[in-house]
Amino acid sequence: MNVAGDGIRVIDEPSPGDRLHLVDLTKRFGDVVAVDHLDLVVEPGSFVAFLGPSGCGKTTTLRMVGGLERPTSGRVWLGDTDITDLKPYRRPVNTVFQNYALFPHLDIDANVAFGLRRTGVKGAELRRRVDEMLELVQLPGYGRRRVPELSGGQQQRVALARALVNHPKMLLLDEPLGALDLKLRRQMQIELKRIQTDVRITFVHVTHDQEEAMTMADTIAVMNSGRIEQLGGPVELYERPATEFVANFLGQSNLLKGTVTGTDGDRRTVSVGDRRIAVPADRVPAGGDGVLVGVRPEKITIEHAGGPDRADAGAVDGGNVLQGTLVDASFTGVSTQYLVALPWNAEVTVFSQNLRVDERLQPGAPVRLRWAPEHTFALLPGTAAAPRDDAAAPDPPVAVTPGRIADVVRDG
């Protein structure tokens, strides 16, 4: 056992034997496919988030890892052990439940000690570990209180302590911050990340809140319809979304229909409306000339198009330029959000920091939009992860490693 920065013990060194490996995991509820042939490797010590809208299969996946749900097919491996058929109480894995599920008839001490007692820990050892854990979650001296006496945030910490005290090989968190208000949620995000760094246990976190996933996780698995749409670090997912779903679920994206028309050095040219947009060649997917060109709203600068359109059908200074008419401008405090109509029935959203506000930027004004080609990406339209039939061989699993941004999964 090591001692972490603030004197809290590191529970266990991550060992490569504790790698979680989901193999071709499928769960059906009647006719509904909740999890669809999912393959994933989670390296020990990493913080992974399953991110997706409700019904995307993220919680079901977590419950299959915890043993609370049996897979219809596929296997769950933890290190060299196939735990697919193990009862939940035989798995070295603990869960922080949505709404915590703290036992209301027991005090905080007894809640935290519950798992330890089941495994035969007692006496001074039990006392020491419970106290140590309450200290880790910053609730020392709360042991004799009853659950309803604690605030939501405190209950959340107890739920965390109750799970972590057992030194699980993996901690599963099912929307753990969902019941907290915004401010507390932000606090707990930082807190959870700190605890994970201290204890170095694998955290598998389920959330529908993209900001939560990006703040805490090393690796995010964006899920949709029971499949992983894309896996990667927060920055990578944000800067290089691989599918339309990811581009829209993680932050906001402007997606414009275009056609790949040529190559210019390490860039490819995509014609969009009557314009040409430059996209780094490695961000243009193979498999079709019809693409969606994407750019995040905050990457675009907006200016009043005072004179004639000098950027005739091409890039100026190597940057991407579009002309349009300002439709709407709304002040949101840190930034102003502009909505710009393009000449060919498309709209672009721009977030602009309020550094210098041009008074001429009023609805109806002609505007010019500029952004760097490096901030541009291209997607195949309608790319949810390509559907696979049951007979297809499972894809090679994608690896999640702590602190390292994993390779982007590209389907098709």
Added chain:
Amino acid sequence: MSGTGARRWLPYLLLLPGGLWLFVFFVVPMLTLASTSLQEGSLQSGYVLTWRIANYTEAVTAFREQFLRSFGYAGIATLLALVIGYPLAYVIAFRAGRWRNVLLLLVIAPFFTSFLIRTLAWKIILSDTGWVVGALKTVGVLPDNGRLLATSAAVVAGITYNFLPFMILPLYASLERIDPRYVEAAQDLYANAFTAFWRVTWPLSLPGVVAGTLLTFIPAAGDFVNVRFLGTPSQSMIGTVIDSRFLVVLDYPTAAALSFLLMLAILVLVVAYVRRAGTEELV
């Protein structure tokens, strides 16, 4: 009357019908009964209030056996109802799925016929010439001259049967409220199915257990119908005695004293029980 005045009086107005009802049919009879229990005399000469406390002591001495038997029968019947009712309520609450409402309906179905008719039906079922006794004799559980009717077993069985729904319904209500996630959390924390039940489900269902046992035990202790139909005078309970003192012997003071003693005994037992269950916040 001003608007706020009307508002102030409204709660009392709403309490009035119930309050009147309780006054006329509970408070007045209780006072009458209390006065009767302290009277002296005979039916012929008339009863006079002489504050005769000895009515109570004599009643206890004379009917001690029936008191003990009442609480014995009621206790056994309550335990039996708990043992039968808990698994049933558990299944209805957690495992019945779409059959839940049908099963609940079946639990309360006996209430569609009267208490007396149901008890009489048991008399027929358990009768010496009935098929139950016949079958038990055939398999050798009962000796050839054995009988079910007119035994303590028949009385306890009748009480258990008649009050079983009062056990099942509160048990169901408290089990049904338990979030299944508590059980999942227990299993996640290394509790097997039995431990999860014993450490989580059972303690969380205690309010239902307390309510169910009280609702079964209290009426069972005062019951006299089951003894009358399914037992004999040698199984007589305190309810039987009160019934015959009032309506047959016409010894009103003793009957009234016995009634108060029964109430007091139940009250003491219930208070002790609820305290022991430590459930001031659970009930």
